[in-house]
Amino acid sequence: MKVRKFAAIDIGSNAVRLLIANVMEMDGLPPTFSKSSLVRVPIRLGTDVFLNGGVSDENAARLLESMQAFKLLMGVHKVEAYRACATSAMREASNGAELTKHIKKKTGVDISIIDGSDEAAIIANTDLQALIEGDKTYLYVDVGGGSTEFTVYSNGETVASRSFKIGTVRILNEMVKHDTWVEVEQWIKNATKDFDKISLIGSGGNINKIFKISGKKDGTPLSYKYLSSYYQFLMSFSYEERISILGLNQDRADVIIPAARIYLNAMKWSKALKIYVPKIGLSDGIVKGLYYSTIEGKKVDAE
Structure with missing residues (x-):
């Protein structure tokens, strides 16, 4: 049996979440997914964005600190791969793209701002x-x-x-x-x-x-x-x-x-x-998508 670890970061309008999941591979059997750790931080980005058009300095700082903490946690857990996705609030934030660039520069965490159809497609991976x-x-x-x-x-x-x-x-x-x-x-x-x-x-x-x-x-x-x-x-x-x-x-x-x-x-x-x-949910879909992309990659290499 082999245990692999993947992580999903979900930056929502109500909260920010880090899901770290175990994927257990056994010969002749389909993989099994289980939650290793779930951290939820109630940064209500939506209140900023929907009322004022952008993420406030205070919440931008909280989001940056959350990503720093998530990066450390993923390292401690020895996560193989992760994906960070931001949804509605960050889509509409006037400073959303600027903030993601700043976070990547400071933490190395690369955040994708996805639309509703992308979100639905990721959840379909569950x-x-x-x-x-x-x-x-x-x-x-x-x-x-x-x-x-x-x-x-x-x-x-x-x-x-x-x-x-x-x-x-x-x-x-x-x-x-x-x-x-x-x-x-x-x-x-x-x-x-x-x-x-x-x-x-x-x-x-x-x-x-x-x-x-x-x-x-x-x-x-x-x-x-x-x-x-x-x-x-x-x-x-x-x-x-x-x-x-x-x-x-x-x-x-x-x-x-x-x-x-x-x-x-x-x-x-x-x-x-x-x-x-x-x-x-979105986090589960991200983890499954990450895992199966590694499987597909191996298939392509073998061919």
Whole structure:
């Protein structure tokens, strides 16, 4: 058995994450992936960018320090390869490109600013396809701080995909217009109108937290009724009470409500009665993409 280590850095609108994963290779068996370490730093870049157009000096310094720390951690873990991706906030930041150049100069960490389609393609590297049963239809919803990606799968194929600037940090800062909600509603209804018995697949830190709190076994879906009830339950507490009484982290206690709202609306507009919550995300897709690119490289060398 051989154990290899790969890392993913996800620079989101709500938080910055470092995932270090073990990949176990055994003769005659497919590789297995497991989490070795996960570090999450709540730098809310989206609040800077969506309100003021760029990353503030304070958060730019925090991001730089995070990358320095991540570089050291990857070295200690003896990571073979890594990829750093920045999403919605850095895409829209007026100083995004300048900041990535500065970080690379100071730390050596090379950050790619990716668009919504790239993000969806990376996530497709995860175990998402294994979850999709060939004869069923799903609406995959990945909620972030700055944007949400929607993808319709039917009979194992991608039918439609779209990224919208509806994210938890944008909603908190009242930056999502009514017209945008209407546009999302119409897109979902049009993309799913020809299908019956649609289920949602949800990804993102907030739906993962809700699923964990539910106590459901992995692979068991949450019902629309449960998610709606839990949303109302959360709404009955103040932000401070969600921290002190419910035990939510400060940077989770506010965004969890707009996230639940997005999932509930997606379920309502697609007429889905249940939502599956697999443990997948951008970081997982980055790790798998890195690993399989090394395998493909070996195949090319052998040829």
